[in-house]
Amino acid sequence: MSRARTTGVLAVCSLLLAGVVAGEAWYVWGVSDPAPSAARPVVIGDIASRSAVEAAAQDAAAIFSVSWQDYDAHLDRAAGLMTDSFAAAYRSTAAPVRARVVSSRTRTTTRVAAAGVVRASPDEVQALLFLDQRVVAGSGAPSYNARRALVTMVRTDRGWLVGNVQTG
Amino acid sequence: MTATHRWLAALVALLLLLAVLGVALVRRTHEDRADASARAERYGTVLAAANAEATAFVNLRYGAAAQGIRAVAVGATGDFRAHYVRSARHLVATMQRQRSTLTGHVVSSGVVDVVPDRATVIVATSGTVSNRRTGGQEVPRHFRLRVTLLREGDRWLTSDIAFVGDAA
DSSP states (O other), rough: OHHHHHHHHHHHHHHHHHHHHHHHHHIIIIIIOOOOOOSSSSOOOOOHHHHHHHHHHHHHHHHEEEGGGGGHHHHHHHTTTTHHHHHHHHHHHHHHHHHHHHHHHHHEEEEEEEEEEEESSSSSEEEEEEEEEEEEEEEEEOEEEEEEEEEEEEEEEEEEEEEEEEEE | OOOHHHHHHHHHHHHHHHHHHHHHHHHHHHHHHHHHHHHHHHHHHHHHHHHHHHHHOEEEGGGGGGHHHHHHHTOOOOHHHHHHHTHHHHHHHHHHHHTTTTEEEEEEEEEEEETTEEEEEEEEEEEEEEEETTTOOOOOEEEEEEEEEEEEEEEEEEEEEEEEESOH
């Protein structure tokens, strides 16, 4: 085989193999993560989604457990569990709630009766929570509420934070 | 062999090695994605099955009680189905005597846990109830349900429905 022919064969082999390696790299690293859909609502692993749902349950129990005696401190603690934008929205709605809670000397204790994952992507998880609340106003008898909450958890540098809460 | 040939031969050998390693990586990635896709679809399938069963469960009309009960039974299995069907005659009589109508829809649902042949889903429903006690008026009625499902063949069937706490 002539030198020129050998050079040509080696060059073609290099190009072909480089194409194969590039194709393999694209398949492994170039395909983006699938987005959640109705047919595939949870596109992350069980452990990751479970840890986000557990964080949602813990945070919701903390956010919805409040006493008139330390309402302002509670507000700061609760805001620390939220994304900046949701914390701002939460604080803006807190003023009228604070007046009502303090004037009626209300204490609310919340526990999570059940929690499940609704949708989950690597950066955002939506959890359905069933909340059992015990509410005592002043020295009155306690009342009990069975509520539901749809909590959106957002992955941030500070871990999973509450990005939104819808209650019903 | 010239220096150029040596360089090209080394490059071909390196690319060949990368391509062989790449095949293994592509194969593993493909298997991981197939597993993830099956898992993601499982979430969608169990949520759809639980939503359908919960919808049937909270839609019962005294004028069409038998059809309503049949709709629940179609998506049920095991002791739950047997018990539900066994008590159907009593349930129909009670509904007709009370002129009961229960309507509702699924507001949200989330997967508590799921493995290939078993799943637990929580479902929040919203709707109304009317009967002799309400004077025929439709009264809001929200339920928090825990639905247990079993996989039978290619279907997910309900093996239990339990209320989580009281109706809110």
